[in-house]
Amino acid sequence: MTPSVPKTTRTIVLANPPIGEVQADTFKLEEWPLAELKDGEVLLKMLAFGNEPAQRCWMDGNTDPRRLYVEPVKQGDAVRAFGIGEILVSKSDKWEVGQRVTGVFVWQEYLVVNEGGINGEAAVIPGMSEWIWLGIFGLNGLTAWAGATKECNLKPEHTVLVSGAAGAVGSVFVQIAKKVIGCKKVVGVAGGREKCDWVKSLGADDCVDYKSKSFKKDLQAALPDYADVFFDLAGGKVLDVALTVVARHGFISQCGALDIYNGKPLELTNYREVIYNRLTIKGFIIIDHMGSIAEATGDLGKWVQEGKISFTGGETVVDTKFEDVPKTWQMLFSGATRGKLITKLV
Structure with missing residues (x-):
């Protein structure tokens, strides 16, 4: 040196x-x-x-x-x-x-x-x-891409719920679901009205504030016919309430659990919904899709250029x-x- x-x-x-x-x-x-x-x-x-x-x-x-x-x-x-x-x-x-x-x-x-x-x-x-x-061109974009296209296998006929929708992964997932795949309905969950407004500006049909005292009622009102797919990044309280709005035989991709990573205990009072409605919960980590990085990067770059995904x-x-x-x-x-x-x- x-x-x-x-x-x-x-x-x-x-x-x-x-x-x-x-x-x-x-x-x-x-x-x-x-x-x-x-x-x-x-x-x-x-x-x-x-x-x-x-x-x-x-x-x-x-x-x-x-x-x-x-x-x-x-x-x-x-x-x-x-x-x-x-x-x-x-x-x-x-x-x-x-x-x-x-x-x-x-x-x-x-x-x-x-x-x-x-x-x-x-x-x-x-x-x-x-x-x-x-x-978008790093870990978070790749995770959103794989979550939407590989894990959840989203289709235009799907109603989709996304927690952590104002976060790094969730905000990209929302845009892929609505603007790329064209899902019938996309509902986000975020903390606070300002964040929810931003999530809707990204293309979500609705966004529910988990900090609201009426969160459960608001989420059920936003999904009267339930969600076919739930992409969960939050865990905790949001997951517990969301179990009541996932459709029978619905799919939950458990990508994150931010609410409990820092030592907070997990409490699920609605876990019986998994049994009653035969829900499928599958953990998801991006390392399972490392062989698809080139495809993901190509898609994400194309979608950004086309204006389907915004980083603003x-x-x-x-x-x-x-x-x-x-x-x-x-x-x-x-x-x-x-x-x-x-x-x-x-």
């Missing part, structure tokens, strides 16, 4: 795997040495991190690693995260200095990465957000000092964000 290249990097590690809510001592800021670059490696300066509810699952202190779908983040590990970084130094034949790349990285300011750990270039596309590779208003970008990266991530659980939550390092 040349003298102008950093020799160390600030790193946020998992100090105490959380059981229940994340605590003040869950994370720790440390200074780590940077390894000398080997052939096939690059040095990145991190520009932004994507924030995923699943990160809470990866670091959970009460989960059997054998039951987890990825390698857990262990005590003392740097916290894993999707991100975009700029190449400062390259010993790779595939990547050049100055290119912006995306991948599954960690919470570090600078990072030595093998070229095999880079997912692709995060080029700035004129007229689009510079962070779109962390949202679909990002919450937070300017963040590196030491405050965990605080921005925790905004996911506050209900204060809309669309994709992006940590922009400043």
Whole structure:
């Protein structure tokens, strides 16, 4: 390395795997040495991190690693995260200095990465957000695509319910369901009138506020003939109420459970509906569809160009000092964000 290249990097590690809510001592800021670059490696300066509810699952202190779908983040590990970084130094034949790349990285300011750990270039596309590779063209868009086309197998005749409809995955799913597939009726669930209005602007026929005291009554009024398909990203209370409006022999794709990731217990008072109405509930994780990334990326790019999917208003970008990266991530659980939550390092 040349003298102008950093020799160390600030790193946020998992100090105490959380059981229940994340605590003040869950994370720790440390200074780590940077390894000398080997052939096939690059040095990145991190520009932004994507924030995923699943990160809470990866670091959970009460989960059997054998039951987890990825390698857990262990005590003392740097916290894993999707991100975009700029190449400062390259010993790779595939990547050049100055290119912006995306991948599954960690919470570090600078990072030595093998070229095999880079997912692709995060080029700035004129007229689009510079962070779109962390949202629509990243994990969230791919998840919405696979959820709609592969897991739920949506058809025009379907009435569809989507929870977390103002979130990074749900907002894209709503648009695919209504504007691409042309589902008969699409109803979203979101927190607050402002978010619900935005979900309807994306194409949803209706959106119900789960924070309202009349949530159950409002949801039943929005779906008098029930939903054939329920794409659930929320879990908890929303799932419990939604069980009363899924049609007999209906399908529930359980893609997320944000309401319970941070230690809140799951209470289902309406679970008998699964039996009475012979409902099918199937868990869904995007890693089951990694072989379809090229198809998904092609479709999503085409739909954006055609105006069927909009990213307008679909990002919450937070300017963040590196030491405050965990605080921005925790905004996911506050209900204060809309669309994709992006940590922009400043």
